[in-house]
Amino acid sequence: MARPLHRTAAANTPSRRDLLRAAAATALGSNIAKAAADAGLPASGPTGNSQPFYYVDGYHGGVDGHMPPDSLRNVMDGLDKFPAWKVSFEIEPYSWARFAASDPAATDRLRRFLADPTPAARVELVSGMYAQPYAWNVGGECVVRHLMYGRAAIAAAFPGVAVDTYAVQEPCWTSCLPQLLRSFGYRRAVLKNSTGWGGYHAPTADADLVAWAGPDGSTIPAVPRYACERAEPPATVESAKPTKGFIDRCRAAGIAHPAGGILQDMGWPGRPWRLGIAGDVYNAFRHTTWREYAETIAAPLTLRWKASQEDLRVVLAWGASSVQRIARAVRAAENRLVQAEKLASIAVVRGGGVGGPAAGAFAYPADALQNAWHLLLRAQHHDAWIVPFNGHRERGTWASRAVE
Numbered sequence: 346m347a348r349p350l351h352r353t354a355a356a357n358t359p360s361r362r363d364l365l366r367a368a369a370a371t372a373l374g375s376n377i378a379k380a381a382a383d384a385g386l387p388a389s390g391p392t393g394n395s396q397p398f399y400y401v402d403g404y405h406g407g408v409d410g411h412m413p414p415d416s417l418r419n420v421m422d423g424l425d426k427f428p429a430w431k432v433s434f435e436i437e438p439y440s441w442a443r444f445a446a447s448d449p450a451a452t453d454r455l456r457r458f459l460a461d462p463t464p465a466a467r468v469e470l471v472s473g474m475y476a477q478p479y480a481w482n483v484g485g486e487c488v489v490r491h492l493m494y495g496r497a498a499i500a501a502a503f504p505g506v507a508v509d510t511y512a513v514q515e516p517c518w519t520s521c522l523p524q525l526l527r528s529f530g531y532r533r534a535v536l537k538n539s540t541g542w543g544g545y546h547a548p549t550a551d552a553d554l555v556a557w558a559g560p561d562g563s564t565i566p567a568v569p570r571y572a573c574e575r576a577e578p579p580a581t582v583e584s585a586k587p588t589k590g591f592i593d594r595c596r597a598a599g600i601a602h603p604a605g606g607i608l609q610d611m612g613w614p615g616r617p618w619r620l621g622i623a624g625d626v627y628n629a630f631r632h633t634t635w636r637e638y639a640e641t642i643a644a645p646l647t648l649r650w651k652a653s654q655e656d657l658r659v660v661l662a663w664g665a666s667s668v669q670r671i672a673r674a675v676r677a678a679e680n681r682l683v684q685a686e687k688l689a690s691i692a693v694v695r696g697g698g699v700g701g702p703a704a705g706a707f708a709y710p711a712d713a714l715q716n717a718w719h720l721l722l723r724a725q726h727h728d729a730w731i732v733p734f735n736g737h738r739e740r741g742t743w744a745s746r747a748v749e
Contacts, residue, residue, distance in 0.1 A: 397631040398592055399638055401606030402430065402618050403469075405514040405540075407437025409476070409746075410728055412611040417444050418451040423615030424458065424467060430617050431632045435472045435514055435608050437726075438498035439719075445502060452502075459506045464641050469634040471512040473499060473529075478725040479543060480519035481657050482672075484679045487725060488519060490718055492529050510635045511535065514608035515727045516544045520654050523559035533639045534567040536652075539585035539607040541576065543731040544659035546652075548572045551598035553643035555650040566639060566646055573598045581607075586621045592629070601644045604633075660731075667733045667744040671724070674748050678721045686714055724748075 404420060406412045420432060445452045458468035474480075475495035480488045499508055511526050512535035526534060534557055536546045549555060549569035557567035573594050574583050583591040584605025595603035607618050619627050633642065662668050689709055696707035728735065729747040736742035 396592075396596070396629065397602075398587055398626065398629050399602055399604035399633050399642060400587075400630045401433055401512070401604065401635055401638065402632060403433030403435065403471070403606065403608045404611045404613070405435045405477075405608040406611030407440035407477070408443050409437060409440075409723060409726055410610075412436070412440060414447050416611045416615070417448055417455065419615030421451050421454040421615070423617075427617060429632055431467045431469075431634050431637075433469045433471050433510075433512065433606075433608065433634055435477070435512065436470075436611065437476055438473060438495040438502070439475065441499065441502035456503060459503055462507060464634075464637040466634065466636070469510060469636050470499060470503070470506060470508050471510045471535075471635065472517070473508040473511070474513075474517060475719070476722045476726045477513070477515065477517055478722070479515070479659070479661075479727050479730055480517050480522065481654055481659065482661075482730070483675065483725050485521060486683055487679055487722065488521070488525060491722055491725075492525060494715075494718065494722065496529065509533065510639075512608070512635050513538055514540050515731070516541070516546060516657055516659055517727060518546060518657060520652055520656075521559050521561075523557050523565045524561050524563035526565050527563050531565065533635065534565050535635055536567050537570050537582060537584055537605065539581055539605075539609075541580040541582065543661065543727060544657060545576060545582060546570050547656040547658055548574055549650050549652070549656075550648050551595070551600050552646070552648050553600060553602050553604070554639065554646035555648045556646055558649055558651040560653075564649065567650070568604060568635065568639065568643070569650065571595060571598065571600060571603075573600075587626055588623065589626055592626065602638070602642050604638055604643075606635075662731070662733065665733060667742075668730060671729055671733065671744060671747045675721070675724055678724070682714070682717055682721060685717075689714065 404416075406416075424430060424432060441452070455468065458466070459470070461467070473492060473495045475491040475498065478487070478491055480491070496508060499506065509530060509532040511522070511531050511533070516538050518536070522534065536549060536557065538545060548571060551572045552569060554566050555569045556564040558564045570582065571584070574591075577583055577586055582605075584603070585607045587603075587605055592603055609618055617632070689707075692707040693709045724747040726743070726747070729743040733744035733747075734742050736746070740746065
């Protein structure tokens with residue numbers, strides 16, 4: 346099938362934190378708090394004769410960014426208060442250990458939700474990348490390590506819980522992901538991001554699902570950004586803040602089950618998202634997870650989408666000298682760390698360390714190398730690249746922490 350020609354330029358709005366704060370104040374003061382508390386959620390999907398819009402609500406963040414200590418408890422309280430609400434978490438995996446230590450009761454409540462392995466479960470963990478990197482601007486080995494160490498951290502926090510959906514808030518994709526995701530056991534992906542400060546995936550096709558194909562031919566089912574889906578100011582897409590006109594346009598384009606969602610910052614209140622969404626549209630929402638949508642709602646995929654790096658419409662502050670310093674430091678560390686692993690392996694073999702201890706044997710520095718990888722991966726966090734000057738006075742900026 347020919348690739349659609351629809352293309353949308355990425356929005357580039359530098360004052361991200363200020364806009365988020367202003368939006369939070371508005372939400373807390375009016376729309377979200379009152380409407381969600383007073384009206385609640387539709388008990389069983391859309392009301393009246395309207396057709397549903399499938400909405401994936403959830404959270405994003407971690408200890409390196411925005412994750413207040415009480416935020417997990419707030420979300421758990423929201424799940425208790427709104428029985429039709431479902432939540433997806435794209436959290437830096439090493440943050441779960443922090444939650445377990447600071448709020449074990451809320452972590453136990455989350456663990457009970459995660460015990461449901463069925464598509465109908467109310468909670469899903471998505472992504473699994475160790476530090477939520479822009480995967481297109483780091484080395485391929487680093488993408489593998491983000492998946493490997495991230496999934497290991499989740500398994501340590503929640504043994505037996507499956508992470509098989511790759512969905513993100515920021516444009517954290519790269520063209521080789523279908524092959525890598527398949528090799529790590531992922532079953533589906535999502536080519537939508539609700540926050541486009543760092544860019545977007547280009548529009549792909551008007552379909553519930555497509556077969557996202559990588560350069561090697563590997564494919565994975567993916568929810569596309571629709572060809573009819575436009576960017577919305579200041580930095581989002583229509584499926585994150587749908588209107589009746591957008592939903593009607595999706596239906597006219599042949600999308601049987603239009604879907605979208607948002608992975609809001611973990612600091613937002615634990616309640617359904619409806620900022621900027623009209624009441625009649627919200628009443629047509631059916632809250633779901635991407636696992637449930639792909640497994641039980643979406644029409645079978647019939648289209649194949651072979652994406653390239655050019656389909657990522659990214660926007661970074663590349664003119665900033667701080668980002669240039671981060672890029673140089675990260676790339677140098679990527680190369681040296683792989684070299685260090687190779688040299689350590691050679692030293693073990695040449696020193697007689699294989700097969701048991703020997704006099705003068707060199708012990709492989711597994712712990713030291715793993716710690717080095719963790720530090721490097723955290724320096725590749727997307728916020729270090731898109732908002733390098735943001736940060737906290739006592740901790741420094743994203744740029745200073747990444748270079749350190």
